[in-house]
Amino acid sequence: MLEDKNQGKTSLAELGEFGLINHITQYFKIQNSTTVKGVGDDAAVISAKEKQTLVTTDLLIEGVHFDLSYMPLKHLGYKAVMVNLSDVYAMNGTAEQITVSIAVSNRFPLEAIEELYAGIQLACDTYKVDLIGGDTTSSTKGILISVTAIGSANKEDIVYRNGAKATDLIVVSGDLGGAYLGLQVLEREKQVFNVDPNNQPDLDNYSYLIERQLKPEARKDISGLLKELEVKPTSMIDISDGLSSELFHICTQSKVGCKIYEDKLPLDPQVISTCEEFELDSTMVALSGGEDYELLFTVPISDFEKIKANPNFSIIGHITEENQGLNLVTRASQEIELKAQGWNALKGK
Numbered sequence: 001m002l003e004d005k006n007q008g009k010t011s012l013a014e015l016g017e018f019g020l021i022n023h024i025t026q027y028f029k030i031q032n033s034t035t036v037k038g039v040g041d042d043a044a045v046i047s048a049k050e051k052q053t054l055v056t057t058d059l060l061i062e063g064v065h066f067d068l069s070y071m072p073l074k075h076l077g078y079k080a081v082m083v084n085l086s087d088v089y090a091m092n093g094t095a096e097q098i099t100v101s102i103a104v105s106n107r108f109p110l111e112a113i114e115e116l117y118a119g120i121q122l123a124c125d126t127y128k129v130d131l132i133g134g135d136t137t138s139s140t141k142g143i144l145i146s147v148t149a150i151g152s153a154n155k156e157d158i159v160y161r162n163g164a165k166a167t168d169l170i171v172v173s174g175d176l177g178g179a180y181l182g183l184q185v186l187e188r189e190k191q192v193f194n195v196d197p198n199n200q201p202d203l204d205n206y207s208y209l210i211e212r213q214l215k216p217e218a219r220k221d222i223s224g225l226l227k228e229l230e231v232k233p234t235s236m237i238d239i240s241d242g243l244s245s246e247l248f249h250i251c252t253q254s255k256v257g258c259k260i261y262e263d264k265l266p267l268d269p270q271v272i273s274t275c276e277e278f279e280l281d282s283t284m285v286a287l288s289g290g291e292d293y294e295l296l297f298t299v300p301i302s303d304f305e306k307i308k309a310n311p312n313f314s315i316i317g318h319i320t321e322e323n324q325g326l327n328l329v330t331r332a333s334q335e336i337e338l339k340a341q342g343w344n345a346l347k348g349k
Helices: 012-025 073-089 110-127 178-195 204-214 221-228 243-254 269-278 282-288 301-307
Strands: 035-037 052-061 094-104 130-138 143-153 169-173 235-238 257-261 295-299 313-320 326-329 335-337
Touching: 012 110, 035 130, 052 073, 073 094, 073 110, 073 143, 073 235, 094 110, 110 130, 169 301, 178 204, 178 269, 178 282, 204 269, 235 243, 243 257, 243 282, 243 295, 243 326, 269 282, 295 301, 301 313
Parallel strands: 094 130, 257 326
Antiparallel strands: 052 143, 094 143, 169 295, 169 313, 235 295, 257 313, 326 335
């Protein structure tokens, strides 16, 4: 049955700002005892308890951070939340609340905003966080989403970027490069579609990569896994801008150097095969790709036995003295200087 292209669309102007807020937030449920008051008053109320509060914000702009020609609005809503929750988990904390602010142009009807918030609600339900506020306004061009995540942690559990010490092991969760390659596949198919709109893409061979790009998952589980292993990282960061860039952040703030090994970088088979197809170097993709939202952390070398056999982690190198710099040891045992070539938010690349 063909879809009716002329089915009614509801203008946001018909609802007004408060009508829209009431409409899109009516099904969000409070899940955390720390949330005293959520949406519906002048401000949210959060119970501070005895823990320290973690706060992080990200801004996503159409045409800079996402392309709606292949990013479904539901996926966009989900990903916008993940980007922020990942930062809380990178501090070894528990995410509990989010605020969501959007600016939309009049090309978006109510039904589009419903799709966006369906993704946000799915993220809230899956990760047990509460939507407690935000703002809605108009935009002269496209859509803009700002999410703030609020979390908590015991003071002694918080992990910063500046605690890495020489001889610490460098560890990553999961695998790297998939999200970047997913973006390359989607961009390629967009170009094909622009030339021939009748061409139907066959994306079966790239399902994992596309999911990594369109529906990433924040690593909420890592904190619990490390506690079970009785391991506390000395430093930690999430991989949003690329492994090499995140290593630079840790090393700069910890005043140390590092040495990582090319043959230790965790790569999914789909990453390897797609790199061959696109004639890309898989090591550069892993180092500079970004948007994997895995966690990069350092642990004392004394924790090697606890970490080494765990399938969730890969030990990719170790921390060195600051004067030794940041280096990559290739498969040919050559040592080359590591460069931060990941995403630059102010350059858009």
